[in-house]
Amino acid sequence: MRRALSIAAAVVLWCSAARAQLPELTPLEDDTPDAPAEGTAAPPVEAPVILEEFEVDERTVVLSAARTRTTIQEAPGIITVVTAEQIRQRGYRTVNDVLRSVPGFEGGRFEGNGWFDEATARGQPRTLLILINGVNVTESRSNSLSLDRKIPVEIIKRIEVTSGPGGVLWGSNALLGVVNIILKDSADLDGLLVSAGGGHGPGAQAAGKGHVAYGGELLGGKLRLFTALDYYTDKGAELEVDARKVLGVLPEPAPDGKTVYENTPGLTDFNSRDYWVSHTLVLTLFDTVTLDWFLQYEQDHRQIATGGALLEGSRRAADGSLVPAVEETLGNDSIQVVGLNWRDRFFDDDMGLSVKLHGTRFSVDEQPFWAFPPRAIDGVSALEDGVRIDLEIGQLFRYGANVDADVQLGRDHHLVFGGELFQERLRDGRRGDRLRQPVLIPGLADPEAEDPLAQKGIYNAQRCPPPGTHEVALGDDRVAVDFAGGCQFEERLLRDTDRAVGALYLSDEWKPLRTVALQPGVRLQLSDSYDPVTLYSAALVWNLVDKVFLKLNYAEGFRPPSFESTRINDLSISTVSFESDSSLQPELSQATEAELNAVVLEDLGVLRRIYLRGDYAYTLLTDVIRNVNGQFANSGERGIHSVEFFARADFRGDHELWFGGHFTHAEDSVFGPVRNFPNWVFTGGGRVLLFDKYLELSTVFTWVGPQEDINRAADGGVPLLGFNAVDAVDVEVNRIDPYLLLNAGFRVLRLWEDRLEISAFAYNLLGQRRYDPDFFFDDRVISRPQPRETWSAFGQATVRFF
Amino acid sequence: MVRALTLLSAITLGLVAGCVDIYRGAIVQFNLRRIDRSAPGEHYTLFAVVNGGAVPIAAFKVLSAARDCGQDPDLVADVDLVQRYDDGADRATLCGTDRRLGLVDKIDLATATLAGGVKVTTDVDLRDATSVFLSIEPDGDRDPAPDRVVMRAEIGDGVAPYRPQAIECRRDFCATLDPDDPEKPNDAMLFEQLCGDNIPTMPRARRGVRKGVLLRLPYADICAAVEAGEIAIVPAEDDTFL
Incomplete structure (x- = not known):
């Protein structure tokens, strides 16, 4: 009923378009003025209506905004584009840093005390489709991808962020957002580029980075190459837990028992060195065939277990004395993404065709994966060796093919259509543990x-x-x-599985009027693991006047059940076990959105232009998959109101100021108001160029409003062997206070004949101690507020060799 | 104008039609330290008193893992299970892990057993609940009125209301004892057990949580009431708009 009414609303919108008398939009290719007829005066040259800085890569047939080239003003969705230049100017270190400053998103939210470092959309976790050059890299085990140092920002040409469902064009996982990371290619670098840097601070200790990239043409331009090697290392962040957890409940025999705390805070030590290494290649042949790959490997250590226990304990020496025992969880994870793409245009560019073969492999190896450190406590032998579980998922693949096409039909219709077929495969998901129960x-x-x-x-x-x-x-x-x-044993963690998925989609950009575009779309998604999913979309983009656009958009998305929720081995003798349900169905989203955007005050004194954008969306999530008392199930629905806004002012001299933010409120049919994300987030910054553009000063701030975290009160309970045995009733709803993250830095440009650039940035300059609430807002006892990093500084030098 | 109104109506219809019903339920956590196992043909029902009326929140049976649910005591700890009860459910169904609401409190260091804690969720708005009580009901009972009330707790905002009384009662009682009088040996023993550091302490008030202490019924004098457990209610509210 709700879907029908929403579609009806969209239909009504189509019928309400009004005519206007404005010049026809100029196609991208045709930017030369018509020659005047002989004997007549030349007609005035039309000012280009598509602004360069909003221009989408014109050499690519399909892009995330509408799977075809367009501008963010006209794209049928709420779009933010962040370019490589903006990433350098603002000192962004990770994709999370980028998303932290995009309205509607929170970049960098901890799950499991840093096991995952993800971004949320409209306050909801694991609702993003992450793409690298159009290939889905959202890991199917958990429907997520940490956007930390995994993807070096140096290889990114641009990031196109769509706020809201994108299921019709993009399929799986585009539940509330799409993050399309487009890699650099040979057009972005001609020659050799070397970058090296280092930094320190409690937020990232003893950090170092290296980047080497080459771009160029070979074989007379028939072969174009971009390749990069990246390396980053640090010794982690200094994190403070407010109370040391000695022992906590596990899902069996009951998930709501006692937790034992030692009520003293603790600080992580100088951790072992972590590192991230990656290699990127984008090879283009004859302008039509592209081979690209992204191969990444990382090793990271954590001194806080996923449940919040600081991994500092004690062991009994031979002489009976206690010696400190400090443990760390060690993760060796990797991603490999490969794509082979052929694309071309036909019939005077009226038709484009793209065929892409792709493969992605994820690997997870968490050994050791500590839950509690060893503790020598008289009379309690169960903790002598601590609680350690080893996780390994050797083979998690996704491989398949996409076919995308666009056809210009007459003057008014531009069809975009295509399909995909892919297979997801999981093998060798194993868990190592030690016998703790009979x-x-x-x-x-x-x-x-x-x-x-x-x-x-x-x-x-x-x-x-x-x-x-x-x-x-x-x-x-x-x-x-x-x-x-x-007593060590190894068992299945996840059952081997194969999931086949196929889809067809069709979207038509119809321009009944010069200033009005309508874009209905439909997608049919089929799988051997879940029921067919049919998605619809409908958009109206109305160029009201000059550079003012009104967008009304209805969009749907879906998220397939993760392998975690469907393929966990229920027959487990480990004390850390959940029950899966292989009959789980996809979660669905439906969003009704409105946006008004405008470019105003152009060329007014020192002001070049101001870009403004305001959005409202109501999103309904249905069949939400929850973990309730250790059992995954489709359960309930969630309604989300969100308001996003963004403003950017560009000044002569290339200075800029920008400001944005969002308000989000969600109501869940099972839990009521969803409290584990901030209702308000404001973000902004500015950049000034001084001394004939040799010096650039930049600052970025993000203010995050208050949030709530439900967990156990460490100072409750009853005394037990010098600790606190905290009861189920010692539940508390912490208020996580608002905090302000302020980053600032400078770049010295155009040194050494424009080859050398030096930059330095300070992050969390105010040294805010902040916490992330429980990721899923359930009252599992695994969490206290999760501590986050404080300040750090980093400087680097970049040299180009042409 | 007409077009604008049509547009607005269409948008409004779409928005209203899609809104989720406002949920104002609650998460209820409780610890049961002293509770009898359910006799055959009986179960417990937890009621909340809201606006003067009693509303059922949860129904459950307390079953021995070994004796009632057939679990091998050599394989599992000897604990009492709190299992969700539905009319007509047989014993095998009742003992299923999918019905596990929690366990009765038990601490046994020798077997590393740290059991206890029960959680239920309810659609009932408990923001204005003044008390809760636990009654024993016959299985299949259709009478909505409580049958036999065995425990009760007054509910306060973050502080169990009974606690201040319990502390006062205990202090009054301790004031009557003379542990140094050799002619009153019992006074010394009682003082050691019930007074000094053993006087109950006030629970720290917790933001966002309403709390109570479950007392066994009947009791003639509040000072002599036996504490059978505690209960905490987390209403579905968001206090972080600003």
Whole structure:
């Protein structure tokens, strides 16, 4: 019923278009004025209506805004574009930094105390489709991708960010946003570029970075190449936990038991060195075939476990004394993305065709993956070795093909259509753990034994099973588990799986009038793992006057169930276990959006122009997948009101000021108001060029409004062995106060015949101690507010060799 | 003008039609320290008193993991399970992990058992709840009125209202004891057990949470009431607009 009414609203919008008397928009290619007829005066040259800085890459047939070239003013959606130059000017270090300053998004939210560092859209986690050169790199295990140092900003040509669902054009995971990261190519670099830098501060200790890139043409221009090698390293951030967690509940036998705290704060030590390495290649042949790849590897350490325990404990030495035991979780993860694309245009450029083959491989290796550090406590043997679980997902693939086409039909219709076919494959998802609770191994029962447990075949942490593969009884089920010595075992974490997906989409940009564009669209998505999904979209873009545009947009999106929620091994003897549901259906989004944007006050004194944008959207999420008491299920719906605004003023001399922000409010049918994100976020900055543009000063700020975090009060409960055994009733709803992140820096430009650039930036200059709330706003006891990094500084030099 | 109104109406219709119903339920956490296992044919129902009326929040049975749910005590800790109850559910269904609301409190360091805590969610708006009570109901009982009330808690904003009384009662009682009098040996023992550092402390008031202490019924004198557990209510409210 709701969908029908929304579509009806869109139809009504189509019928309400009005005529206007404005000059026809000039096509991109045809920017030369018509020659005047002989004997007549030349007609006045039309000022170009498409501004260069908003211009989309004209050599690419398909782009995220509308899967075809357009401008952000005219694109049927709420679009923000951040260019490579803006990334350098503002000192952005990661894609999260970029998204932190895009209205409607929060860049850099911790899940699991830094295990993931993700971005949210409209306050909701894991609702973004992340693309690299049009290839989906959102990992299907968790429907997410950390946007930290994984993708070096030096290789990014531009990032096109769409706020709102983008399911019709982009399919899976475009539930509330699309982040299309477009890599540089040979057009962006002609020669060799070398960059090196270093920095320090409690926010990023002992940091270093290197970037080497080459771009150029070979074989007389038939082959164009861009390649880059990137390396970043640091020793992590100094993070403070407000109370040390000694032991917390696990999902079994019940998720709401006692948590034990030691009520003293703790600070992470100087961590082991982390590093991120990547290689990028974009190779273009004959202007029609492009081979690109992004190969990335990272190793990072964390001294706070995902549940919030500071991994500092103690061990008993041989002489009985206590010695400190400091542990770290170690992650060795990687992504490899490869694409082979052929594209061309036909029939006097009236038709374009693009065929892309792609493959992505994700690898996760978290060994060791600590939950609690070793602690030597008299009378409690369970914590002597701590709680350590090792996770490994060796093979998580996505590979397939996309075919995209666009056809100009007559003057008024521009069809964009295509399809995709891809396979997702998961293999070898394994977990290593240590026996902590008794298990029954019927095959090892010895009726002759004296020990009653041995008679039954029961083994526990004090009586370990012999090494080998044994069948463990779990109720009526039997599961094979590999036991090593010392109660260590390995079992399936995720069941092997294959998921095939295919889709067809069609969108028509119809211009019934010169100033009005209507764009309906439809997508059919099919899979062997979930029911067919049909998505619709409808947009009206109305050029009201000159450079003022009104957009009305209805968009739908969906997010397939993650492999975590559908393929977790339920038959597990680990104490960290959830129940999956293979029949889960995709979550759906429907958004009704309105935007007014304008370019005003052009060429007014020192002012070159002002760009303004205001948006309102109401988004409905349905069939939301939740984890309720350890069980994943489609449950309930969520309504989100969001208002976004953005303003940018460009001044003569290339100075700029910009300001934006958003207000978001969400109501959930199961939890009520969703409180774990800020209602208000403001962001802005400015840039001035001094001394004949040799010196550039830049600043970026983000003010994040208050949020709420539901967790356990560490100072509650009852005394237990010198600690606090905190009860379920010691629940509290912390207010996470607003904070202001201020970054500032400078660049010295055009040195050494325009080859050398030196820059230095300080981040979180005010040294704000801030926290992230629980990612999913459930009251799992795994969380206290998650500490975030404070200030750091970084400087670098970049040299170009032409 | 007509066109503008049509446009506005269409947008408004779309917005209104898509809005999620306002939810004002609550998360209810409680600890049960002293509660009897459910007898056959009986279950517990938790009620909240809101605006003078009693509203059922949750129904459950307290079952022994070993004796009632057939779990091997050599494999699982000897704990009491709090399982969601529905009319007509058989024992095997009742014992399922999908019905697990929590466990009765139990601390056993020897077996590293740290059990306890129950959570239920409810659609009932409990922002104005003044008290909760637990009653024993016959299975299949259709009478909405509580049958046999066994526990009760007054609810306050972040502070269990009974606690100040309990502290006062205890202090009054301790004032009557003379632990140094050799002719009153019981006074010394009682003082050691109930007074000094063993006087209950006020729970720290917690923002966003309403709290109560569950007392066993009946009690003639509030000072002699037995504490059977605690309850905390987290209403669905967002206090961070600014």
